[in-house]
Amino acid sequence: MLEISLIFLNFCLIIALFREIKSLKQKVYEISFQKELLTKQLIKELKSNLYVISAISSGIEMNLEYNKLNKETLIKSLKDISSNIKTFENKVKCLEKKLFE
Numbered sequence: 001m002l003e004i005s006l007i008f009l010n011f012c013l014i015i016a017l018f019r020e021i022k023s024l025k026q027k028v029y030e031i032s033f034q035k036e037l038l039t040k041q042l043i044k045e046l047k048s049n050l051y052v053i054s055a056i057s058s059g060i061e062m063n064l065e066y067n068k069l070n071k072e073t074l075i076k077s078l079k080d081i082s083s084n085i086k087t088f089e090n091k092v093k094c095l096e097k098k099l100f101e
Contacts, residue, residue, distance in 0.1 A: 035099050042095050049088045056081050 060077050 038095050038099055042092065045088065045091055049084055052084050053081050056084075 056077050060074065063073070
């Protein structure tokens with residue numbers, strides 16, 4: 001009788017263990033999915049920021065070709081590029097925190 005009770009207890013423990021493993025697998029999947037979404041969001045924002053920087057750079061280049069760019073305009077454009085990069089760096093840091101929590 002004792003052996004049957006031990007077998008039943010072991011069987012119950014195995015079932016509980018499998019349930020816990022299933023729960024942990026689900027949590028890992030959810031975390032992976034969240035990381036994937038955050039990574040996609042980061043890439044999307046990176047592309048957007050690169051387009052902005054590219055547009056500003058093209059404007060600078062075109063104005064330099066036609067000698068229409070004065071010092072203030074150049075400084076303003078470079079500050080725009082710099083602020084755009086800093087904004088993106090801040091977003092990356094924020095998303096890194098979310099990814100590695």
